[in-house]
Amino acid sequence: MTERSLYDLLLYVFLASAFLTFPVLFFVTVPYGRHGRAGAWGPTINATLGWVLMEAPSPLVFFACWWVSPHRGAWPATVFCALWMCHYIHRAFVFPFRRRPGERGMPLLIAGMSLLFNFVNAWLNGRGLFYFSAPLGDAWLLDPRFVAGVALFLGGFALNLHADRVLAMLRKPGDTGYHIPQGGLYRYVSSPNYLGEILEWSGFALATWSLPALAFAVWTAANLVPRARSNHAWYRATFPDYPPLRRALVPFVW
Ligand SMILES: NC(=O)c1ccc[n+]([C@@H]2O[C@H](COP(=O)([O-])OP(=O)(O)OC[C@H]3O[C@@H](n4cnc5c(N)ncnc54)[C@H](OP(=O)(O)O)[C@@H]3O)[C@@H](O)[C@H]2O)c1
Numbered sequence: 420m421t422e423r424s425l426y427d428l429l430l431y432v433f434l435a436s437a438f439l440t441f442p443v444l445f446f447v448t449v450p451y452g453r454h455g456r457a458g459a460w461g462p463t464i465n466a467t468l469g470w471v472l473m474e475a476p477s478p479l480v481f482f483a484c485w486w487v488s489p490h491r492g493a494w495p496a497t498v499f500c501a502l503w504m505c506h507y508i509h510r511a512f513v514f515p516f517r518r519r520p521g522e523r524g525m526p527l528l529i530a531g532m533s534l535l536f537n538f539v540n541a542w543l544n545g546r547g548l549f550y551f552s553a554p555l556g557d558a559w560l561l562d563p564r565f566v567a568g569v570a571l572f573l574g575g576f577a578l579n580l581h582a583d584r585v586l587a588m589l590r591k592p593g594d595t596g597y598h599i600p601q602g603g604l605y606r607y608v609s610s611p612n613y614l615g616e617i618l619e620w621s622g623f624a625l626a627t628w629s630l631p632a633l634a635f636a637v638w639t640a641a642n643l644v645p646r647a648r649s650n651h652a653w654y655r656a657t658f659p660d661y662p663p664l665r666r667a668l669v670p671f672v673w
Pocket of ligand 1: 451452453518519520521522523579583586587589590596597598599600612613616638639642643
C-alpha cells in the first residue's frame with residue numbers, strides 16, 4: 420500500500436466516522452470532567468498529564484509535515500502552519516497547566532483514543548495540505564475564502580481562549596468545585612469555549628479549502644455539539660438559579 424492510498428482510505432474513514440459519531444454522542448456522554456463517573460471507562464491518569472499526552476501529537480506531527488514539505492516556502496502554507504501551531508502549542512503545552520484541575524482523573528482510554536485521533540488528524544491535515552494537494556500560490560492570500568476563513572479562525576480562537584480563561588478563574592487555588600460562569604459570551608451560552616473551537620476549525624477549513632480540514636471541522640462539531648447539550652443540561656440540573664435565558668451553544672437559538 421502506498422502512502423497516498425493509505426491517506427485516501429483514512430481520509431474517507433475519518434470523515435465517515437465523524438458523521439457516525441455525531442448521533443451516538445447525543446446518547447453517550449464521554450466520562451471526563453464534570454461528566455466523569457467513578458470506574459467508568461476503566462483506570463484513570465492525572466488529567467493534566469492526559470491533556471499534554473493526547474494533544475502533543477497535533478503540533479509535532481503537523482509541524483514535521485510542514486517542515487519536510489516542498490510547499491514550505493509558500494506564504495499560504497506558512498500561514499496555515501502558524502494558525503495550527505498557535506492553537507495546538509497552547510492546547511498541548513499551556514492550557515493543561517492553566518486549567519484549575521477538578522477532583523477527577525482522566526480515563527486512560529479517553530487519553531489513548533484522543534492521542535490516536537490527534538495523530539491521524541494532524542497527519543491527514545499536514546500531508547493533505549503540504550504534500551498531496553497542489554501548492555497554493557501567494558494570490559490565495561487575497562481570496563475571499565482565505566480572508567474570511569482566517570478571520571473566523573482568529574475570532575474563534577480568541578473566544579475559546581477567553582472562555583477557557585473564565586472557567587479557570589472560577590476556581591480559587593485548591594477549589595475543585597463548580598460555579599456558574601459569568602461575563603463575555605457566558606451571558607448567552609453555557610459553552611462558549613466549544614463555540615469558539617467550532618468556529619476556529621470551520622474557519623481553517625474555509626481558509627485552506629481542503630477536505631481533511633473540512634473533516635476535522637465536522638469532527639469538532641460532532642464532538643462538541645452533543646457535549647454542549649450535556650453541559651447545558653448538567654448546569655440546569657446542578658444550579659437551581661442558573662440563568663434561564665442562557666442557551667447551550669448558539670446565542671438566542673439553541
Ligand atoms: N476539537 C475538539 O474536538 C475538542 C474536543 C474536546 C475539547 N476541546 C477543547 O478543549 C478545551 C477543554 O474542553 P473540556 O471539554 O474539558 O471543557 P470544559 O468542560 O468546559 O472544562 C474546561 C475546564 O474548566 C473547568 N470547568 C468547566 N466548567 C466549570 C465550572 N462551571 N466551574 C469551575 N470549573 C469549570 C473544567 O474542570 P473539570 O475538568 O474538573 O470539569 C476544566 O478544567 C475546550 O477549549 C474545548 O473547546 C476540543
